[in-house]
């Protein structure tokens with residue numbers, strides 16, 4: 557599903573060694589299949605978000621190859637890459653990134669509706685939508701705007717939105733970063749359950765060993781390399 561092959565990336569920085577370049581990602585490779593989950597840990601600044609961006613087709617790596625759904629993403633046309641993102645990817649960010657002018661239900665359906673506007677995409681599965689709304693306890697607030705929700709409710713909307721169109725892979729950057737401990741566990745349980753039900757892969761960045769404990773695999777990014785995390 558997701559394949560990174562010999563990926564290296566650095567940001568141009570005149571003050572850094574090695575001819576002005578220090579590598580954030582150093583010749584790393586990674587495979588993640590549908591139905592599998594992986595937590596990415598590492599100290600602040602170790603490159604976790606950069607790796608997520610590179611894997612999701614949002615930052616072109618300086619070297620190496622990235623495949624999503626068997627497609628070499630950085631060789632696709634802009635239109636093909638947009639379609640891949642729209643149909644196959646889901647995103648959950650620490651800041652939720654809900655669309656402020658849209659109700660809860662319209663936020664959740666946003667990506668599915670975009671897909672429907674494009675050729676041959678299946679209609680939204682109303683049973684799946686109802687299941688999502690029930691699981692995330694969002695029925696009662698479905699017509700509210702994001703600003704009328706608590707942080708936990710906003711995060712549940714963000715997760716429902718990320719999986720509503722049953723993507724092949726969900727990228728989550730600190731998905732529980734803004735939540736208290738008990739809510740974090742609830743949100744992780746829901747995210748894991750929904751990703752299992754949608755049979756999607758999950759690549760999650762987290763600082764929390766407790767949250768990483770929910771995923772099948774935990775890797776640590778250090779000096780640009782991926783290492784097996786301790787205790788995993």
Ligand SMILES: Nc1ncnc2c1ncn2[C@@H]1O[C@H](COP(=O)(O)OP(=O)(O)OP(=O)(O)O)[C@@H](O)[C@H]1O
Nearest residue numbers: 567568569580598599600601602603604605606607
């Ligand atoms: N656009 C950019 N331009 C220059 N340097 C950048 C850019 N984005 C990130 N960096 C640098 O790359 C390194 C890795 O950043 P990244 O955000 O990927 O780390 P992280 O592990 O996600 O950190 P955190 O846990 O604090 O969010 C850092 O040294 C950062 O300063």
